[in-house]
Amino acid sequence: MNICVIGCGAVGTTIARAVEAVPDIDVVYLTDRSKECATRLQEKMTKVRYVPDIVPILTDIALVVEAASQEAARYYLPLALSAGVDILVMSVGVFQDDEFQTDAFRLAKRKGARVYMPSGAIGGVDALSAASLEDIQEVTLTTTKPPSAFEMNPYLESKGIAASSLRERTEVFFGTAREAVKHFPQNINVAATISLAGIGFERTKIRIVCDPQVATNEHHLKAKGTFGELDVVTRNVPSPRNPKTSFLAALSAISAIKKITGVVWVGV
Numbered sequence: 001m002n003i004c005v006i007g008c009g010a011v012g013t014t015i016a017r018a019v020e021a022v023p024d025i026d027v028v029y030l031t032d033r034s035k036e037c038a039t040r041l042q043e044k045m046t047k048v049r050y051v052p053d054i055v056p057i058l059t060d061i062a063l064v065v066e067a068a069s070q071e072a073a074r075y076y077l078p079l080a081l082s083a084g085v086d087i088l089v090m091s092v093g094v095f096q097d098d099e100f101q102t103d104a105f106r107l108a109k110r111k112g113a114r115v116y117m118p119s120g121a122i123g124g125v126d127a128l129s130a131a132s133l134e135d136i137q138e139v140t141l142t143t144t145k146p147p148s149a150f151e152m153n154p155y156l157e158s159k160g161i162a163a164s165s166l167r168e169r170t171e172v173f174f175g176t177a178r179e180a181v182k183h184f185p186q187n188i189n190v191a192a193t194i195s196l197a198g199i200g201f202e203r204t205k206i207r208i209v210c211d212p213q214v215a216t217n218e219h220h221l222k223a224k225g226t227f228g229e230l231d232v233v234t235r236n237v238p239s240p241r242n243p244k245t246s247f248l249a250a251l252s253a254i255s256a257i258k259k260i261t262g263v264v265w266v267g268v
């Protein structure tokens with residue numbers, strides 16, 4: 001089976017390296033708006049082939065893996081689904097746009113293609129998804145990251161908050177998951193994932209904390225409902241290539257690809 005990875009950043013590179021060792025995958029087509037980054041990765045890998053455009057190879061692949069940006073997800077998701085090709089989306093925040101979400105899911109149904117969203121950088125998505133079959137009263141996520149994860153964030157700049165000058169643990173945002181995803185598009189994809197798994201973008205509440213004392217990206221997920229209570233803390237090692245991204249996010253994508261290409265799924 002052949003796949004195509006969009007993006008050769010922290011997540012895309014880790015995926016491309018890992019699937020070299022997956023026997024069920026023959027070719028990994030790779031595209032990125034930076035040709036240099038993609039060709040450099042191609043030189044180091046045996047299965048990777050750089051393509052400037054994915055349209056000509058859509059008939060040759062079984063899965064597109066978006067690991068680039070919300071903008072890329074907006075472009076590549078309809079392209080893949082229209083061709084009947086499944087897509088695994090890392091930039092899950094794109095689905096906070098209700099119109100895009102409805103159109104995407106309708107298109108998938110019409111074309112018989114699937115949209116996969118891995119659990120990404122957070123634990124507990126499987127339990128939340130099962131719990132949502134009955135009533136859930138509340139879902140709250142508290143995400144704590146070091147200042148380096150908030151560099152060049154326009155929302156914080158508009159509030160006059162310079163993350164790098166914070167000397168103590170500071171709450172920089174509290175609100176709905178929809179607002180969180182809009183204001184922190186590169187930081188809080190997990191807010192979108194738990195919204196989709198649980199009670200939606202309006203009822204899911206997000207607290208974002210900047211803490212100069214921490215070295216991990218921490219996600220503390222709490223939920224209460226008919227099922228009981230969920231209280232899950234994930235302390236992630238940030239990716240050395242991109243401090244906004246947790247290493248676990250790339251691992252979850254690789255794990256998802258192995259499930260999709262394999263025959264046994266644990267924890268679906």
Ligand SMILES: NC(=O)c1ccc[n+]([C@@H]2O[C@H](COP(=O)([O-])OP(=O)(O)OC[C@H]3O[C@@H](n4cnc5c(N)ncnc54)[C@H](O)[C@@H]3O)[C@@H](O)[C@H]2O)c1
Binds near residue numbers: 033069071190193
């Ligand atoms: N679901 C999760 O839990 C989770 C966790 C971490 C990261 N993410 C998301 O995954 C995506 C990738 O993360 P990353 O850390 O690898 O990012 P990164 O910035 O390290 O790399 C992104 C790469 O994609 C390329 N790119 C961006 N937009 C593109 C476009 N429109 N067309 C072609 N190439 C494009 C960039 O040139 C870059 O090489 C981001 O959107 C990030 O927010 C999701």
